[in-house]
Amino acid sequence: MTSTPNTTFPRMKAPARGRMLQWIRCNRPSVIGVGLLVALVVMGSLLVPGFISVQNARSILLLAAFLGLASLGQTMVALLGGLDLSIPYVIGAANILLPSLINTGMPAGLAMAILVLAGLVVGALNGALSYKLQGQALIMSLGFGFAVVGAAQIYTTLGSAVGGNVFAPIPAWLTNIAAFNGRFFGLPIPPVIVIWIAVTVVTLFIVRNTWFGHSLYALGGSRVAASRLLISEFRTWLAVHAISGGMSAFTGVLLLGFSGGGYVAVGDPYLFTTVAAVVIGGTSLLGGGGGYGSTVIGALVLTVLTSLLVGMGMSFAAQQAVVGLLIIPMVALYARTPHIRSQI
Template sequence: MTSETTMFKSVGRFIGNNPLVPLLILLLVLVGVLEFMRPGIVNERWIGNTIKFAIPLAMLAACQTLTMLTGGIDLSAAVAATISAFVMATQVPIVGVPLAICIGLIPAIMIGMVNGFGVAVCRVHPLIMTLGTGLIATGCLQVYQRFVIASGSVIPDGLAWLGTGRTWGLPNALILFVPIAILIIWAQRRTGFGRLLYALGSNETASRISGVRSWQVFLALYMLSGLIAGVTGLLYVGLIKAPSLSLVNPLLLPSVAAAVIGGTSIFGGRGGYSGTILGALILTVLGTLLTLLQMPEGLRRILFGLIILTVTTTYIRLTEQSR
């Protein structure tokens, strides 16, 4: 009897301590609804496809999650990813694959560096700073496009393999994503850098007084965010196989939504990357679900927005109660 009540208590505490559980349940419910609407759709192939399309979103959402932990946001992530992809694809015919990949990542890191400089040294609000660098970078990309328009673009076979191929039913992109995800989760939980992010997000003044050199952390954070965005771009162009000037841009707002649904507070100090991954999966499944429903595009968008809002509201209520 007593052992049973303690078990119930520990289950309750388990849910309180593991805010991922309701997200996982939501994901399973969505998959269940999908299976109910179209029996037989949920098979190995569908799971592979869902994961394949969720991965770039989850990676882009990593930029948002990490910056949100400090109370920031990275609106230039999509542009950084697009630039990486475009520069890489157009440099391949000129300098070869390995060098092109390196050249492609440079602008993404530079965008991150400028963001970091603005946020850390000039104390500009991250929203404004990343918005501005995103604008500048878009302009630069368009100018760059004019110079390389003759050389054409090539997607390296390796990236196409990584983006679209599958081994034993699972997409190859997992080879890239799983180590990155593990690294991010490990870094945010176990390393000093990760804890500094939470500290700066909870109370910047307090952490600065305790001796945190906030400008170094911010600079490193936004450069890291740029780098992740660049890698996302490379992966995504392997998936889509057609570099364009607005390749990754449609993923920007969903990436913010994925991080928010995953329980990361936009004010900083709370949340984590594991939730974001689930958020990205939920958004992708939701997208499939809404596509399957025979309804006009407008209604689909309305539903998408309302569901994001409902999920976030419920989630905030749930986690508030558990504290």
């Protein structure tokens, strides 16, 4: 399930049971993730009436799709050993800029394309500025996010009488893509879920089959060794941040269809849920291990968990606290830093 590009290679015959164990050991995070997912679904079906229903499955998938799309960039940045904390702010900025652009009379499709492109550029800029900071890059991305969202809010407020939220007539097709009751060619599936599946397939394929994808894992594993193979750390760092910015903007514009009005704080939950999805999926935050396949599982686990907690009557605040508590044991499972004794 992970997208670690470990090509299966014509191998020597091993006994079937040994191979099974081997496979489990290689894909331990995915096995744990799927196990967690199954356990949560079972718990949900026992504890929450109506948990197993088409309605609930659809709403879980819808929310997981937004989270999954927003976490794509975070996964790639994490594969290099970094974190991008600008994601929520770029989402928020795109979310208020889209109606603002629509209000100028621009076609919604064009506005969306422009915003995704702008997200790519902004992300690349973030990458360029934070490259030299390494361990402190996430603080830079935080500051960068603030600057972006501040600028976007100033821009949207310029022409309007009220600050903050922005409203515009949203085209029906955009609402259909992201709304709970959206339909995909007549099927009762919100198209954003289909988009997420498509993005996942394309991402997994690209990571597995391109030099860029292999560079990610090489750099995450060993920077020096990667540089000896002429893999440019700077270019890869720039690229993952650009992807992160672009995907954040994309999520932001899709969320407009979901919520119906531009609201800058719409991205706020994604500050930590993207990190949580990456971590729960099993991508090591030290770089090198995991992948988007893992994050897909992580996003599903997180969304099912949230749905379960909501079903049990927990407030949003309590959900946040639970997810916060969950992060440390999950990281401890996959990415403990080595003991100082072994570093001398």
